[in-house]
Amino acid sequence: MQKIAVLGLGKVGTLASELLHESGFTVTGFDNHTAADLPFETRRIDVSNTDALTTALTGFDAVLSCLPYFLNVGVATVAHGLGLHYFDLTEDVPTTKAILKLSETSRGLMAPQCGLAPGFVGIVGAHLIEQLDSCRSCKMRVGALPQNPTGLMGYSFNWSPEGVVNEYLNDCEVLENGEIKWVSPMEWIEKIVIGGIELEAFTTSGGLGTMCDTYKDRVPNMDYKTMRYPGHVQLMNFFFHELLMRERRQEAGEILVNAKPPVNDDIVFIHVSAEGEIDGHMRRNEFVRGLKPVEIAGKERTAIAWTTASSVVAIIEMVRDGALPGKGFLKQEDVSLDAFLKTQNGARYNG
Template sequence: MSYNMVIAGAGGIAQAVGLLLSEWSNVPIRIFIGNRRLEKAEMVAKWIGEGTTDPLVAQAFCLSDRGLTKEMEEIFEQGDVLLDCLPGSLAPKMAGYAKKYGLHYVNLTEYVAETNEIMALAKNAETGFVLQSGLAPGYIDILAHYLYQEFCRKYHVDKVDKLQFKVGALTDHAVAPHYYGFTWSPVGVATEYMKDAEAVRDFKKVPLKSLSERARIIIDGRTYEEDLTSGGAADLPDALAGKVRHLDYKTLRYPGHYAWVQQQIEGLANGDKAIGTLQEKMETEIPHMEQDQIVLYAAVEGKDSHDVLRRSEVSKLIRPQKVGKHRLRAIQATTAAPMVQAAFMLLESDRKGVVLQSQIDPKPFLNGSFIAAVYGEIP
């Protein structure tokens, strides 16, 4: 048995996906790397090949933004899975290719409108479409859902008071006035700050304005600020409405960052133009940094069958790690691992149509070989 894996994109996450596939797959694979700039795809293909313990040649191709080419058609016809590492605005287009050529499809985007478009497109597909499969949305939602299920099983209840889950992609150090450094896409950061979040309040799904519920939290003895941001809750507000009184996803930052962001967005209207303006303002003052860490936290709280208030928590701090001959940043490894795990889940099952985070059996997924190597196992 062997698989042909088509990776769309040639950025940092695409690099990590290719390296994890090359280094950790227990079956033979062939990798195709596509990007609109062929030379960038060739650079990533070479980087992956140079980083593997056993020699592997990834094939680069031009992923034209002007429509299908003969080369694209030939590669899609050979492919088993399309792993979409492109910007979220292009996700429906890539999903359309996957459906047309009968590939499984996995993406990362937190964009809500594009996710809804793909859900409609893939409703009756003959292959599986795992959406929002990275870190947040992605791993953190499956972890939160697992905690909810385990809490209900252990304490013999079917409803809980709170389900809270949070992630921060942070630098090791932070300086005034912004207390931040870019470790991933600036447009992604600006988008999650400006678009509305989805949450559950009093058992009902509701939209909430991002950056509207700031608070401090101590995780493993270290103080952070948390606030609502868009996209990270995935489909849990739909899946758990009526079962959880209070559910939300929040992004973790160092104290002081959100106050600075609030100053930057004063006077900006909502919309894509405002997102671009905020991105420009942030990139003027905030540096891009290589040294990073991922902080994540999830908790469930409620009363057990004897009316005793209980709380279960999980926290993790993940740092850069070496894979093969290369060192991956924490954001690369933690985003790529769930994506690759989702791809193998589809290849090894008969899942068809859209697969959302709440529809994934959490324990075997969280303890899958790719995820466990990055995040550690869940007991």
């Protein structure tokens, strides 16, 4: 695997392309506009045109989609037809299920959900579970937030508005008492304190990836929640449900981004825990981080951009180097955390 096409050159897509280039891959970036001053070739494309996309991707070894989730099934289908390795960052459950079906007959590796959550947190959760003789619960929490919040919402939209709205409104898969269940988003609210900073966590969709199916007979309780500053979830419930913005998703995203635009000084909080027994004694294992912007290739990169881009590029490194399979469907929980953290890009998570 050498030649990689990256679709979507937003902040994450551009950074992922740069990291792939630095890691020795031959990268071509595709977007609906060309970009200047990048160390790799860029081309214009309309990704919704299947014939044009098929022609554009012919001759590549792999494709990384950094596009909005609703475009990924089309890209994955083209990659499947061409026999390419496929990677994406989606949190959308139906998209992942469609790609799982494609993987049954794929000639390459189908690897969705390779970002931060789902993605890296699943790798961490699996690692903590495996350290226990038996595990009664695993909880995964992630929050991408401004370091200096303002207003009642205490938030800035540094991530795709389509993705944020999607995870706030779609039902959430959990394991509860050994059963896979679907629960409403923006519920099960709890308090979490990281480094003296108080946060609230609540259910959102997609963050567990495939983990419920993987652990349903081993871990009776498992859930994923998003972390925000206190008071955020009440306002979001008011906005989406009392004002009925859940019926106008695109407009909701536009309103929220206009009100709370991206910031440079962000922070990504990660809090993953697993409880169970070791040698007959109860134990709680934790992985907790507060990750801030870092300089990469001479530029300051936001925390959400570098954590997401580094995660997927680390996975691609591992596939290239033979540390992961080159065919079928990749579950994030099958990725070794130790091996991930030893890659050029995964090492950034060491802090």
